[in-house]
Amino acid sequence: MFHIPSVVRRPLAVAGAAVVGLAAAVVLGGSPASAHHPVVTGDATCVDGKWQVEWKVANSETDLDGDIVSATFTPTFESDTIKAGAVLPKFQGEASLLKATQTLDISVTKASLSVEAHWKRGRQNITKTQGATVNIPRGGCKTSKPAVAFADDCAGQVTVVVSNGEEATKDLRYTIVVGDEKVSEGTVEPGKSSEPFVVPGNEDGTPVKVVVKSKDKVIGEHEWTGPEGGCEPEIAVESTCDDLSISVTNPPEGLEFEVVFTPSTGEPQTMKVEKGKTSTVTFPASDGLTVTPSIGEDKLDAIAWENPGNCEEDTPTLPVTGANAGAIAGGAGGLLVVGAAVFFFARRRRLRFTA
Structure with missing residues (x-):
């Protein structure tokens, strides 16, 4: 009979116990909470000089629906099916899968999807995240089409x-x-x-x-529909007891231009509107004050100072710590017109100078 030396016997016993324990875990499964997870897969195919990923999301559970907390596609993609708030049906075969098809340019070599899902089993709230990454088909996606x-x-x-x-x-x-x-x-x-x-x-x-x-x-x-980030600047007007304040926030893709604000009393102020920045001009408040914006020779609708109330000269007032709804509403009627006009005239004049 062959006898295993005692110096080797103990490590083998420990290893054997570990193998038995691992097998038991595989056979018996983990705890109910750890079993819950979304199952994310994707298949890539070439289509007309581009490539597509057919994403599929399944529920690990066959007896309990879940719901999707978040779904993050990289590159960014909007799906009508795999999205936050969607129900993740209990797994009942192919018909229970959530599917979405993402089309990508051949300059993009991989795509990924990460899904966070939630289940409520009895008194347990279970949340799990799983994702997958898919590469462009081997050799890329070539085409003879332009x-x-x-x-x-x-x-x-x-x-x-x-x-x-x-x-x-x-x-x-x-x-x-x-x-x-x-x-x-x-x-x-x-x-x-x-x-x-x-x-x-x-x-x-x-x-x-x-x-x-x-x-x-x-x-x-x-x-032409404009870049994804948008172009039209946002214009905000605020009237306080002391000032009429006008702010222009330009999006990162917006045009750069100058606006001249001419008050009914006082000196005009010129604002340089830069990409991705907010610029502000302020005028001392007074009854009947109006400020007319203009871009070059094009004049826009005048903006009027609206008395926010409780502005008696001899009565001390506390600092204004929030926007006065009535004052802002007073100038709101012309804001959409002014905002659209600023973009329109700036764009039109930009074209004239660069044509």
Whole structure:
């Protein structure tokens, strides 16, 4: 008989106990709370020079619905099914899965989804997060078809880039058309992209429409809608017993311009509106005070100081620590008009100077 030396016997016994314990954990499962989790998977396929991920989210539980607390897609993506507040049905096969299809440009090489879900089992509140990352299909997603990329700016301009398919067998001849006018044309080799071409916006402020053709066939069309971050500045007016304050907050993608504020009494003030910043002008309060904004020769609706009440000259007043609703409401009627007009005139004048 072969005898295991005592010096080896104890470590083997410990290892054996660990294996038995692990097997028991696998067979018997963990505690009910640890079993709850969303099951996130994704499958990638190439589609017309882009690629898509079909995301699926399943419930680990077969007897209890959950709900999604948050769903984070990278790159950002809005889903009508996999989203915060959606019910995560108890698992009953394929029909119980939540699904969403995300389309990505071939310049993006991977995508991910993280889902946080919640269950209430008896008196237990259970929350668990799980995610998955999917890579672009091996070898990338090539196509013989042309593609056109459009990018809007706040000046009403559209930048156009035309690409030829990597598997194309000949050069791509293209024409960029605005209305009935041919504004540019060129040739792109297989697997290459054109130099960016900037289509000027319309001077009347209407959105420009761009069509890209190849041999009279439309390969791309776009109407200006503005960049994702928005363009129109926000204007806030506040009347206190001492001042009329006007603030302009410009979005990060907004235009930079100057506004002159001319009061009915006192000296005008010029505000330089910069991207991503808030600028403020203040005028001493007085009965009948109005301030007229203007951009160049274009005048906007006047803004009037509204007495917030309790502003007697001889009566000491406490500092104002919050916005006076009545005072703000008094100027609110013209704010939307002023805000839209500031953006419109600034954009229009910007185009005139750069055309």
